[in-house]
Amino acid sequence: MTENTIKTVKVKDITNECKGVKTIYFNMKEGNQGRYNIPKAGQFVMVWVPGVDEVPMSLSSYDDKGNWAITVKDVGECTNAIHNLKIGDFIGIRGPLGNNFILPNDSSKKLILIGGGIGMAPLKCLSLEIMRKNSKFTIIEGAKIGEEIMFINDFQSLDHEYSEIIYSTDDGSYGLKGFASETFESLVKNYSKSEIHNLTAYTCGPEKMIFKVFQICERYSIKLQASLERIMRCGCGLCGLCAVDPLGLLVCKDGPVFDSKNLRQMDDFGKYKRDFSGKKIPLD
Ligand SMILES: Cc1cc2nc3c(=O)[nH]c(=O)nc-3n(C[C@H](O)[C@H](O)[C@H](O)COP(=O)(O)OP(=O)(O)OC[C@H]3O[C@@H](n4cnc5c(N)ncnc54)[C@H](O)[C@@H]3O)c2cc1C
Ligand code: FES
Numbered sequence: 001m002t003e004n005t006i007k008t009v010k011v012k013d014i015t016n017e018c019k020g021v022k023t024i025y026f027n028m029k030e031g032n033q034g035r036y037n038i039p040k041a042g043q044f045v046m047v048w049v050p051g052v053d054e055v056p057m058s059l060s061s062y063d064d065k066g067n068w069a070i071t072v073k074d075v076g077e078c079t080n081a082i083h084n085l086k087i088g089d090f091i092g093i094r095g096p097l098g099n100n101f102i103l104p105n106d107s108s109k110k111l112i113l114i115g116g117g118i119g120m121a122p123l124k125c126l127s128l129e130i131m132r133k134n135s136k137f138t139i140i141e142g143a144k145i146g147e148e149i150m151f152i153n154d155f156q157s158l159d160h161e162y163s164e165i166i167y168s169t170d171d172g173s174y175g176l177k178g179f180a181s182e183t184f185e186s187l188v189k190n191y192s193k194s195e196i197h198n199l200t201a202y203t204c205g206p207e208k209m210i211f212k213v214f215q216i217c218e219r220y221s222i223k224l225q226a227s228l229e230r231i232m233r234c235g236c237g238l239c240g241l242c243a244v245d246p247l248g249l250l251v252c253k254d255g256p257v258f259d260s261k262n263l264r265q266m267d268d269f270g271k272y273k274r275d276f277s278g279k280k281i282p283l284d
Pocket of ligand 1: 072
């Protein structure tokens with residue numbers, strides 16, 4: 001069974017994360033003769049809602065029993081159909097697809113995860129993977145307003161000997177006031193040279209935020225891995241819709257996670273994306 005075979009799975013559970021965002025839980029072992037590929041944090045799946053569409057979604061969690069989850073923001077036709085699913089409904093899952101975040105082999109390295117909005121979904125998955133390795137990490141979760149902060153309970157239950165969670169909102173209604181990128185920079189400013197040298201940053205969220213995080217990392221020579229979003233159709237390297245200029249890297253196959261070396265060479269990074277017809281649209 002390849003990662004491109006659609007597996008039909010039953011919705012096991014649904015939770016509300018915040019207004020307009022739900023997590024959908026399903027089990028990949030059931031109904032697939034127990035065969036599926038084990039995912040890694042940063043990978044995504046194509047979610048097919050029968051009669052509607054198929055859309056890319058990062059995994060927000062997985063375990064060794066085949067329980068996977070996606071966390072979905074209701075922005076259009078297919079995500080709205082996902083929000084209307086009930087426990088017991090069937091969806092199609094293709095994946096895990098794409099590459100993944102890479103953790104350093106040395107568990108003494110300090111890791112920092114900077115996420116904005118729905119970009120927290122793959123970072124939550126990464127935080128669970130880091131916990132299993134007993135590395136120390138900091139999460140900076142940014143949102144426009146306090147009501148849009150997600151995963152508070154999940155992050156509260158992480159082992160605080162290893163993890164530090166910082167919330168920041170644009171209007172200061174929850175946690176610190178300011179953008180996640182600003183919170184990241186003020187944190188880095190207080191680190192010593194050797195602490196900065198020991199740091200790897202991981203980010204996902206609105207591309208303007210990712211771009212600011214990238215600029216900070218460049219200034220301080222911090223290694224960065226960023227998960228990017230592009231409009232996708234096939235999700236498996238066939239249609240070319242998700243290509244980034246000028247390298248021709250495919251977000252669905254060579255990404256969605258890219259390191260600083262690749263980010264430096266991308267013309268469109270932080271500037272524009274393409275719509276379904278391939279037309280360039282400046283980022284808001
Ligand atoms: C690798 C990857 C991982 C993603 N992970 C998540 C996730 O964990 N949770 C989540 O809620 N969303 C995620 N997305 C975005 C999600 O795929 C889109 O929101 C979804 O495809 C919109 O479909 P729709 O039919 O509901 O909206 P449409 O009616 O098609 O469009 C509504 C709006 O969403 C925009 N949009 C459509 N497709 C995409 C896309 N692929 N990327 C960005 N914007 C898009 C459109 O331009 C439009 O503005 C991810 C996208 C990618 C590429
Ligand atoms: S979505 Fe078709 S090549 Fe990436």
